[in-house]
Amino acid sequence: MRAIARVAILLSIVIALVGCGQTQPTPVSGSGGGTLTRAMTAEPTAMDPQGAANSGLNLVLPYIFDTLVTRQRDGQYTGHLADSWQLSPDGKIITMTLRGGVKFHDGSPLNAAAVVFTFERFKAVGDKSPIAGNVKDIAKVEAVDDRTVRFTFAQPNASFWSTISMPYMGILSPSAVKAAGDDAANKPVGTGPFKLGEWKRGVSITLVRNPDYSWDPTEVENRGAVKLEQLVFKLIPDAGTQMSALQAGDVDVIFITEPSQMSSLAQDKNVHVEPVNLDSLVYLGYNCAKAPFNDTKVRQALSYAVNKSEIVKTALSDLGIEAGTPLPPSLPGYNKALSSFGQGYDQSKAKAMLADAGFAQGSDGSWQRDGKKLTGRLLTSTRSPNEAIATVLQSQLKAIGVPVEIQQLDSSAVMKATTEGAFDLLLWRYDWNDPDALNIYLSTSRIRQTNRVFYSNPTVDALFEKGLREVDPTKRGQVYEEAQKLILADAPWQPLYYPMEGMVSRNRVQGLKVGSLGRMLVNDVTLSGN
Amino acid sequence: MSWYLLRRLGGMLVTVLVVSFVAYLALTFAPGDAAEALIGENASTEQVAALRSQMHLDAPLPERYAGYMVAAITKGDLGHSLVNGRNVTDLVAERILPTLLLALVAMGIATVAGLGLGVLAASRPGSHLDLLAMGGTAMGLAVPPYWVALLLVMLFSLRLHWLPVFGYGSMSHLILPAISLALPGAAMVARLVRSSVIEVKRADFVRTAAAKGLNPRQLMLRHILPNSLIPALTMMGLNLSHLIGGAFVIETIFAWPGLGRLTVQAIFDRDLPVVMGAVLAVVPLCLSVNLIVDLLHGALDPRVRHEAI
Numbered sequence: 001m002r003a004i005a006r007v008a009i010l011l012s013i014v015i016a017l018v019g020c021g022q023t024q025p026t027p028v029s030g031s032g033g034g035t036l037t038r039a040m041t042a043e044p045t046a047m048d049p050q051g052a053a054n055s056g057l058n059l060v061l062p063y064i065f066d067t068l069v070t071r072q073r074d075g076q077y078t079g080h081l082a083d084s085w086q087l088s089p090d091g092k093i094i095t096m097t098l099r100g101g102v103k104f105h106d107g108s109p110l111n112a113a114a115v116v117f118t119f120e121r122f123k124a125v126g127d128k129s130p131i132a133g134n135v136k137d138i139a140k141v142e143a144v145d146d147r148t149v150r151f152t153f154a155q156p157n158a159s160f161w162s163t164i165s166m167p168y169m170g171i172l173s174p175s176a177v178k179a180a181g182d183d184a185a186n187k188p189v190g191t192g193p194f195k196l197g198e199w200k201r202g203v204s205i206t207l208v209r210n211p212d213y214s215w216d217p218t219e220v221e222n223r224g225a226v227k228l229e230q231l232v233f234k235l236i237p238d239a240g241t242q243m244s245a246l247q248a249g250d251v252d253v254i255f256i257t258e259p260s261q262m263s264s265l266a267q268d269k270n271v272h273v274e275p276v277n278l279d280s281l282v283y284l285g286y287n288c289a290k291a292p293f294n295d296t297k298v299r300q301a302l303s304y305a306v307n308k309s310e311i312v313k314t315a316l317s318d319l320g321i322e323a324g325t326p327l328p329p330s331l332p333g334y335n336k337a338l339s340s341f342g343q344g345y346d347q348s349k350a351k352a353m354l355a356d357a358g359f360a361q362g363s364d365g366s367w368q369r370d371g372k373k374l375t376g377r378l379l380t381s382t383r384s385p386n387e388a389i390a391t392v393l394q395s396q397l398k399a400i401g402v403p404v405e406i407q408q409l410d411s412s413a414v415m416k417a418t419t420e421g422a423f424d425l426l427l428w429r430y431d432w433n434d435p436d437a438l439n440i441y442l443s444t445s446r447i448r449q450t451n452r453v454f455y456s457n458p459t460v461d462a463l464f465e466k467g468l469r470e471v472d473p474t475k476r477g478q479v480y481e482e483a484q485k486l487i488l489a490d491a492p493w494q495p496l497y498y499p500m501e502g503m504v505s506r507n508r509v510q511g512l513k514v515g516s517l518g519r520m521l522v523n524d525v526t527l528s529g530n
Numbered sequence: 531m532s533w534y535l536l537r538r539l540g541g542m543l544v545t546v547l548v549v550s551f552v553a554y555l556a557l558t559f560a561p562g563d564a565a566e567a568l569i570g571e572n573a574s575t576e577q578v579a580a581l582r583s584q585m586h587l588d589a590p591l592p593e594r595y596a597g598y599m600v601a602a603i604t605k606g607d608l609g610h611s612l613v614n615g616r617n618v619t620d621l622v623a624e625r626i627l628p629t630l631l632l633a634l635v636a637m638g639i640a641t642v643a644g645l646g647l648g649v650l651a652a653s654r655p656g657s658h659l660d661l662l663a664m665g666g667t668a669m670g671l672a673v674p675p676y677w678v679a680l681l682l683v684m685l686f687s688l689r690l691h692w693l694p695v696f697g698y699g700s701m702s703h704l705i706l707p708a709i710s711l712a713l714p715g716a717a718m719v720a721r722l723v724r725s726s727v728i729e730v731k732r733a734d735f736v737r738t739a740a741a742k743g744l745n746p747r748q749l750m751l752r753h754i755l756p757n758s759l760i761p762a763l764t765m766m767g768l769n770l771s772h773l774i775g776g777a778f779v780i781e782t783i784f785a786w787p788g789l790g791r792l793t794v795q796a797i798f799d800r801d802l803p804v805v806m807g808a809v810l811a812v813v814p815l816c817l818s819v820n821l822i823v824d825l826l827h828g829a830l831d832p833r834v835r836h837e838a839i
Contacts, residue, residue, distance in 0.1 A: 042795075045613050045614035046614055046615075127577060127580060127581065127584075128577075128581060132577060133577075185614070185615070200787075201624065201787070202624075202625065202787030202791070202792070203697075203698055203699075203785075203787050234696075234697075234785070235785060235787075236696055236785040237782050237785060237791060237795075238782050238783050238785070240680065240783070241683075241695060241696050241783055241784065241785060244683050244684075244687060244688060244695045244696075245695045245696055247688055248687050248688055248691070248694075248695045250694060250695050250696065250697070409561065410562075410798060411567075411798075412561065412562030412563075412566055412567040412798070412800060413560065413561035413562050415562060415566055416561040416562040416566060417561060
């Protein structure tokens with residue numbers, strides 16, 4: 001009995017001391033020759049690209065399905081399953097030639113009929129998909145011959161390219177879908193570099209190599225089948241556990257979004273951290289339909305009070321880039337110079353704007369107009385690092401005499417509150433890979449839907465429409481530049497930063513690359529011993 | 531006896547109904563619904579409305595609740611997940627086993643460790659050993675299990691490489707989550723056993739037994755321990771509900787594919803049938819354990835049998 005007690009006591013002392021020790025952990029050999037393991041935070045709901053809308057979905061799908069075109073990191077679209085294409089002069093017809101010799105995992109050939117089948121099935125079952133509207137905009141998809149597909153539009157649609165490059169538009173094998181019947185969500189059959197091996201629900205998803213693969217996208221060096229035997233996604237919901245799993249060698253790759261993790265991993269010699277840029281923006285939005293934020297001067301004044309570099313440094317530990325424009329650098333229409341149309345950090349200008357808007361500053365520093373104190377509720381989600389950013393914003397607004405109260409809800413509750421207009425200020429973000437994002441989030445027709453800030457400007461609306469119909473990339477970019485100038489002056493959003501992620505891999509992983517949408521490209525990956 | 535049992539079972543049914551109704555209400559009135567949660571950030575109102583009617587989320591509340599419960603009770607049909615369309619009975623059945631495994635092993639650890647430590651501490655009250663044990667249990671109660679879990683991972687997985695950081699499937703995966711989960715329970719049981727052993731030791735019948743010449747070992751096993759176990763038993767019964775609750779957090783940390791993680795995700799997704807399925811599985815389970823504990827209580831202590839049963 002006494003011996004046991006001694007061991008127990010010793011053990012508890014050791015546990016208490018673990019936090020202090022600083023011995024170098026011995027390296028552990030990885031989990032087998034050709035298996036790359038990646039942690040995922042959430043599990044896909046289904047393996048049918050067209051069935052659902054969850055974000056976890058496109059993590060696995062791009063390895064099983066290929067798309068007609070690929071969007072590269074620089075924003076250019078290159079052919080993937082499509083070899084070449086021609087655009088009619090009026091922009092309403094696209095004729096696409098498919099790559100030859102491509103086979104689905106079930107052995108059936110990729111042909112025009114498969115592409116037509118994919119688009120028709122999408123129109124029938126893809127209601128939940130985030131790109132449903134864009135696909136429905138395609139009036140007709142027909143097979144001209146075995147390797148030629150013709151897309152016909154009622155009006156030209158410039159976001160077509162981003163639409164067909166998304167994982168949701170992976171080309172399906174018609175014979176496999178028909179064979180799977182109701183079980184299509186569990187039996188994905190595409191042309192991708194991997195096939196679905198085993199899906200242990202709630203635990204992991206294993207993909208196995210497609211040995212016949214020889215139609216890699218242009219971004220990678222290895223144009224043939226991948227060298228890895230398996231690609232395993234392990235479900236680990238907790239970010240801290242993901243870090244531990246990486247350090248213990250239980251997984252090879254994790255993606256981190258937490259600034260605090262970035263700094264602690266940067267010192268770890270066993271791993272490599274690769275910054276990943278996203279097509280995203282985090283912004284401070286104002287409820288443009290609610291007094292006093294319906295007053296442009298008030299919005300501009302508060303925007304002048306925001307010190308973005310302080311946010312990026314203190315709340316983000318540099319896991320993000322200061323934003324000056326509504327569109328991120330990776331999207332057409334981005335122009336750094338446009339930030340001069342917005343509100344840079346200037347506290348005295350902020351105060352002058354408030355005075356100009358009819359507010360008077362009291363002895364306690366707060367502002368009043370018509371007997372009403374200028375204050376507000378800053379709504380955001382519980383997602384990290386929103387709390388830290390909201391707190392910094394709160395102190396920056398306080399510094400010019402505007403006290404705000406922070407309200408944090410879970411994401412669906414925030415979305416509900418914003419569509420109902422139940423907020424004053426909003427800390428939120430968008431993730432979209434086409435400049436049509438501005439149309440989705442700021443056009444009048446999307447108020448109470450995805451336009452969460454109730455912004456409305458008919459001139460801007462017209463530019464959005466023009467940008468959507470302009471198929472010449474250069475001219476299209478100019479349209480969005482014009483729109484951004486007006487948006488920045490109206491200040492429905494103060495763009496805060498372009499968020500980044502960190503792709504962290506163990507040193508044994510060589511040749512790992514990042515593609516568009518922060519996707520992990522494994523085509524060139526080889527694994528060394530440790 | 532049978533009358534007592536019948537009354538308790540009736541009470542259980544009412545409790546299950548009340549709890550399930552409260553859960554249903556809470557989730558219904560939480561802002562946002564499954565259609566919005568599922569379809570996400572970029573959907574139009576029409577898209578959400580279409581999905582909502584497809585999911586039958588637009589029927590009146592009493593109708594939906596009644597419909598759900600009638601199907602659940604009469605046909606055992608818990609519906610389908612709004613998120614991935616899977617049968618909820620299958621989902622819950624698949625996930626409840628890992629949770630039960632974790633909770634029962636943790637309960638075993640808590641019981642054995644708690645009893646041992648409690649008896650040990652009570653054997654010489656006021657000694658250094660007692661002080662250390664009580665100090666340790668105070669810490670066990672005060673420290674949140676998730677923090678203990680992180681420390682255990684740092685020591686046994688990252689430094690010593692004895693045990694895996696996370697996962698499910700083998701004994702070695704079970705050890706760390708079970709220990710972190712068991713800690714508060716073990717501390718509670720230890721404190722309770724210690725105080726009741728000390729109390730029973732002072733009782734007249736123990737003094738009589740000792741005077742008759744019984745050796746200390748027999749005295750402890752025959753007389754003191756059985757009498758001190760009664761409060762500890764109640765505590766262990768109540769503990770199971772705590773363990774299942776605690777498992778919700780521990781499962782997330784160790785990526786354990788249990789019911790807790792399923793439920794937490796379902797709440798974020800506003801996936802009502804899955805949350806209800808979990809509630810309808812866990813609540814009767816906890817109530818049954820409480821009932822069994824009460825019955826055992828009667829078996830251990832004849833006084834209770836006469837009074838209540």
